[in-house]
Amino acid sequence: MLSSVSSIEVLQFLCKIFFCIVQNNRTASPLPGTSPADQFSEGRALRLIKRLANDFPHRQVGAKHYSDASAFLLDEARSVQRLAAKRQDLSVQDFFEAGILPADTDFRMMSAKYFGELPGLDIAFLLDSGAYHMLADVPERIRPGTLQAMGENVAELIVDIGDNLKQGKDEVEGDEKLIFFDVLGLFMVTYPMRLARILHRTPLILALALPLLSLAVGPKLQRTVLQQYLEQSKMALVAFLSAALAVITPVLFSVAFVYVTGRPLAWVGHSAAAYALYMPLALAGALLPYGLAPNAQPKWVLLGFAVHMGVLAELLTTAGLGAGYALTAWALAAIFASLFVSGEDGGVQLPWLVLAAAPAILLVAPPALMLSLHIVQKASTSGAPFLQYGTDISVAVVLGLSLIGCVGFLGGLFAIQFRAKIWVPVLMLCVFSAIFGVVWTQRVQPYTAEAPKKVYMYHMHHVNGRRVASSTWDLAAIDSSPVSWALPSSLASLPVGEWNSGSQIVLYPVNKFMQGISLPAPAPEPGTPLPRVDLISLSFPSFGFYGALNLTGDMTAWSFTNKTWPIEGAKAERMVRFTGAKGSETWRFWVDIRTGGQLAIDVVAASIAKEASEAARLTASFPAWASVAASEAYHMHWASEPSEP
Structure with missing residues (x-):
C-alpha cells in the first residue's frame, strides 16, 4: 500500500x-x-x-x-x-x-x-x-x-x-x-485482529483446562473433575449475576431517585456527584450475588470469574469489537491469582491478590473511568428522547460497567468474607447513596453559569404567501430536564403548545434528540422583507441566513444529489442544509416528479438575532444558569395541488 x-x-x-x-x-x-x-x-x-x-x-x-x-x-x-x-x-x-x-x-x-x-x-x-x-x-x-x-x-x-x-x-x-x-x-x-482472535480466546481455554491440569499434575483432590466443572460453572453464573446487578441496581435507583425528587440531571456541572450517587449502588449490586452464594471458595470464585470474562471476551472479539482486550486482562489476572490459592477450599493472601490484580486494574481502570467521565460530561447534551429518566439511566449503566472494570474479581473475594452478613455493607452503600442524593438535591443547583442548561430559541414567523400568518417562540433543549425550567416569568405565563415543525427542520437531525415547546410570540415589524420560495429558486432579502430546505413527494431526482431514490411508488423525502454568504442569496435548483405526482416544500431560514431584536431582549431575562442561543427565523410551506383524476 x-x-x-x-x-x-x-x-x-x-x-x-x-x-x-x-x-x-x-x-x-x-x-x-x-x-x-x-x-x-x-x-x-x-x-x-x-x-x-x-x-x-x-x-x-x-x-x-x-x-x-x-x-x-x-x-x-x-x-x-x-x-x-x-x-x-x-x-x-x-x-x-x-x-x-x-x-x-x-x-x-x-x-x-x-x-x-x-x-x-x-x-x-x-x-x-x-x-x-x-x-x-x-x-x-x-x-x-x-x-x-x-x-x-x-x-x-x-x-x-x-x-x-x-x-x-x-x-x-x-x-x-x-x-x-x-x-x-x-x-x-x-x-491486528487476527492475533486478537487467538489472544482473546486464550484465557477461556486456560480456565476450562485448569481442572484437568490440576488432576494430572496436582495432589489428589476431594472433588471429581465433573464436580470441579460444576463448581466453576456455578461461580461463572454468579459472576454474571454480579455484573448484571452492578448495572441494574444503580439503574433502578436512578429511576426511583428521579421519580421521587423530580430532579433529573441533579449532578450536571458536578461530575463527582454522579459517581457518589451511582457507584456505591453498583458496588452493592456486585457484592450481593457472591455473598449469597452457598459455600463459595476463593479458587472457584477466581476460576468462575475467569470463565465469565473469557466468554464475554470471545463474544466481543467474534463480533469484531476490540474491547475484548480488557476482559482478557481480567480473566488472565484471575487465573494467575488462582495459582496462589492453597488447596481447593483454601484462602489467598492479600499481597498475592494485589500482585495479580494490579496489572489488570492499571490497564482497564483508566480507560473505563475516562469513558464514564466523558459520558457524564456529555450527559447535559443528550437524553431528551428518553423522557426525564433517560440520561440518569444511561449514566447509571456506564458507571456500573466502569465499576466492573475497576474492581474485577476483588469484589467477589471481598463479598465471600461476609457470607450471611453481606447485607450489612450492601445496606450501608444503599443508604449512603440515598442520603447523599437527598442532601444534594436540597442544597445544590444542578445547572451553573459554568455548566449551563443549553436552550435553543427561535422567534419563528410562519409565512403564508407574502405575509406572516403567525409567530411563535420555539424553545428546545437537548437534555432530559424540561425546557420550561429555564423560562423567565415573561414566558412562563404563556400557554404552551406543541413544538412547531419549523424549528425542528432547521435543527435536523439534532431535533430527534431534543424536546421543545412553542409559545405565542409577537409578529415582526411591519414592512420586514421576507425570504421567498419560487418553483426553481430559494431567495433571501440579505446574506447571513442559514437553515434547511425539505422536499417531500413523488420525486425521481433533484439537482442537489444523484443518490439512489426510493422504489417505484414510494414517497421520497430529501433535505439540504444551507448557509447564505454574501453574494449567494439565491440558489436555483430543479426537481423531477412523476407524472401526476405531488410535491411539498418546507423552508426554514434563520439568522442570529440582532442586538435590538425582541429575541435578544428576551434572552437577557433568562436565568444566569441558562445559555440561550437566539435566532430570528421564517418558516415557509409550499405544496402542489392534487392532480385531477
Whole structure:
C-alpha cells in the first residue's frame, strides 16, 4: 500500500489531520513567542516537507480509495494519536461506533467507513466541554499555547511519515482492524485482529483446562473433575449475576431517585456527584450475588470469574469489537491469582491478590473511568428522547460497567468474607447513596453559569404567501430536564403548545434528540422583507441566513444529489442544509416528479438575532444558569395541488 503513496497525498493527509485538530480545539492566541509561526519559522517543518518531496518523487500522484482501516495503515496515524490523545483506547471507539450515544461528527460521516473517502483521525477533546456551543464559548477560555502544541505535533508527525515511508513499513492488511490501547499514557500496545482472535480466546481455554491440569499434575483432590466443572460453572453464573446487578441496581435507583425528587440531571456541572450517587449502588449490586452464594471458595470464585470474562471476551472479539482486550486482562489476572490459592477450599493472601490484580486494574481502570467521565460530561447534551429518566439511566449503566472494570474479581473475594452478613455493607452503600442524593438535591443547583442548561430559541414567523400568518417562540433543549425550567416569568405565563415543525427542520437531525415547546410570540415589524420560495429558486432579502430546505413527494431526482431514490411508488423525502454568504442569496435548483405526482416544500431560514431584536431582549431575562442561543427565523410551506383524476 505504501509504495503508491505520493508526497502530495502525504501533505494532504497532514493538512486534514491538522485541520481536524484545530477544528475540534478552536484555539485562541497563545502566549507571546509561542505561536505556530515561531515554531515553523525555524524552517524545520519546511525542510522536512522538501525532503519528503525529494526523497519520494517516484510516488504515484492521484486520488486514492482509503479502506476502513486506512487510518492505521501508516505509523503516522498512530503518531498523531500518541501525540494528541494521551489516553486512547479502542473500547471507546467501539462504544461510539455502536451508536449507543446519539452523536456523530462531520469527519466520521465523510470517512471511508461511511459516505466519503476522507482519511485521517477523529479526535475528541474533553477539557471545558461545558462551554461548547454556547455563548461562553469564546477564545478567552482556551488555554494559551494550544496552537503551539498542535504545531509541534504536526512537525513530529512529518518526521514519522518520512521515516516510515523510507523504511517501507506496512503495519496491517488493508481491510484488517487494529486493536490498540494505551498503558498509563506511557506507550501503546497494538496488534491486528487476527492475533486478537487467538489472544482473546486464550484465557477461556486456560480456565476450562485448569481442572484437568490440576488432576494430572496436582495432589489428589476431594472433588471429581465433573464436580470441579460444576463448581466453576456455578461461580461463572454468579459472576454474571454480579455484573448484571452492578448495572441494574444503580439503574433502578436512578429511576426511583428521579421519580421521587423530580430532579433529573441533579449532578450536571458536578461530575463527582454522579459517581457518589451511582457507584456505591453498583458496588452493592456486585457484592450481593457472591455473598449469597452457598459455600463459595476463593479458587472457584477466581476460576468462575475467569470463565465469565473469557466468554464475554470471545463474544466481543467474534463480533469484531476490540474491547475484548480488557476482559482478557481480567480473566488472565484471575487465573494467575488462582495459582496462589492453597488447596481447593483454601484462602489467598492479600499481597498475592494485589500482585495479580494490579496489572489488570492499571490497564482497564483508566480507560473505563475516562469513558464514564466523558459520558457524564456529555450527559447535559443528550437524553431528551428518553423522557426525564433517560440520561440518569444511561449514566447509571456506564458507571456500573466502569465499576466492573475497576474492581474485577476483588469484589467477589471481598463479598465471600461476609457470607450471611453481606447485607450489612450492601445496606450501608444503599443508604449512603440515598442520603447523599437527598442532601444534594436540597442544597445544590444542578445547572451553573459554568455548566449551563443549553436552550435553543427561535422567534419563528410562519409565512403564508407574502405575509406572516403567525409567530411563535420555539424553545428546545437537548437534555432530559424540561425546557420550561429555564423560562423567565415573561414566558412562563404563556400557554404552551406543541413544538412547531419549523424549528425542528432547521435543527435536523439534532431535533430527534431534543424536546421543545412553542409559545405565542409577537409578529415582526411591519414592512420586514421576507425570504421567498419560487418553483426553481430559494431567495433571501440579505446574506447571513442559514437553515434547511425539505422536499417531500413523488420525486425521481433533484439537482442537489444523484443518490439512489426510493422504489417505484414510494414517497421520497430529501433535505439540504444551507448557509447564505454574501453574494449567494439565491440558489436555483430543479426537481423531477412523476407524472401526476405531488410535491411539498418546507423552508426554514434563520439568522442570529440582532442586538435590538425582541429575541435578544428576551434572552437577557433568562436565568444566569441558562445559555440561550437566539435566532430570528421564517418558516415557509409550499405544496402542489392534487392532480385531477
